[in-house]
Amino acid sequence: MKKLALSIAMASAAQAADYDHETGKTIMAYASTAFCERSIIESWKCGAACQNNPGVQAAIVVSDFIAGTYGYVTYNNETDTIIAAFRGTVNNANFYEDVDYFKI
Numbered sequence: 001m002k003k004l005a006l007s008i009a010m011a012s013a014a015q016a017a018d019y020d021h022e023t024g025k026t027i028m029a030y031a032s033t034a035f036c037e038r039s040i041i042e043s044w045k046c047g048a049a050c051q052n053n054p055g056v057q058a059a060i061v062v063s064d065f066i067a068g069t070y071g072y073v074t075y076n077n078e079t080d081t082i083i084a085a086f087r088g089t090v091n092n093a094n095f096y097e098d099v100d101y102f103k104i
Helices: 002-018 021-033 038-043 092-099
Strands: 056-064 069-076 081-086
Touching (some): 021 081, 038 056
16 A cells, blocks of 8 residues: 555656646636637637737637537647637536546
8 A cells, every 4th residue: 555655646746747837827828718708719809818828819619509518729820839628517518418428
């Protein structure tokens, strides 16, 4: 049991060493943008979240009303990065989609 705890602690330390706070802030801004309205995402004018990622000119919103899926795909010219971000669970349709899975 002691060996297992040591392995878990070493794995956690290795993961913590790989974490970059600036990258985390960038990803958080992209993720929070997925909660904005369609027109705001498409024009990339959603306040601080969009201002933190200035290389984006526009985004394409992806949505499915029945499943409750909502997100966007965009490209950042400054970082040469493709971003696909989806909103988290916000309604019953999302919840039912979350729990509808099969173990493989």
